[in-house]
Amino acid sequence: MKTATVRQLRTEFPKVLAWVYAGQEVAITRRRKVVANLTPAGDPPKRKLPRIDxxxxxxxxxxxxxxxxxxxxxxxxENKGRY
Structure with missing residues (x-):
């Protein structure tokens, strides 16, 4: 489980959110005490789209x-200079 401070959450939210998207739980700390846990809501969103042949x-x-x-x-x- 990764940890992030409240300050880190404010300033580096995309980084912390990437951890959650990767499936990791993140403990949010304030003054070295855990005040909250961020957990993934479910399966991470699939970003792969099928390739067209x-x-x-x-x-x-x-x-x-x-x-x-x-x-x-x-x-x-014949079409040179036409478009």
């Missing part, structure tokens, strides 16, 4: 179609 989505939409380099050069030359 763009390559698979493109393959699903277009299959194995590939634009030849000469055609791509023509498309780029």
């Amino acid at each position: 763009f390559k698979a989505r493109l393959r699903q939409l277009y299959g194995d179609k590939v634009i030849p380099a000469a055609t791509m050069a023509d498309i780029l030359a």
Whole structure:
């Protein structure tokens, strides 16, 4: 269990809150006496989002179609200065 003073709680709250998010209990002290305990409310929030597989989505939409380099050069030359 980690400890933090009341003063530390006022000045470094994000640091103490990070401890709680990490699942640790924090004892709040005043004049070296424990006056409160901070405990996590439940499971820490999950921040991981699923990664999108763009390559698979493109393959699903277009299959194995590939634009030849000469055609791509023509498309780029045609649109040059347009946007």
